[in-house]
Amino acid sequence: MQTLALLEALERLSPADRELLWKHDGEGYSLGELAQQLGVREDCLRQRLHRARKRLRKLLELE
Numbered sequence: 001m002q003t004l005a006l007l008e009a010l011e012r013l014s015p016a017d018r019e020l021l022w023k024h025d026g027e028g029y030s031l032g033e034l035a036q037q038l039g040v041r042e043d044c045l046r047q048r049l050h051r052a053r054k055r056l057r058k059l060l061e062l063e
Helices: 002-012 015-026 031-038 042-062
Strands: none
Touching: 002 015, 002 042, 015 031, 015 042, 031 042
């Protein structure tokens, strides 16, 4: 049941948030690697990741 709730919440995120969370938390890319791939500063990416996780938590709380 928890897995289903997580998958449903991930589907409700933006594609950019979903990709960032998957690459960092799922595939294990470092922030430095992702920043280089995406062409953004690491500190900006850290903030985006924090906000994506916050949105995901909020969606999971609504379930």
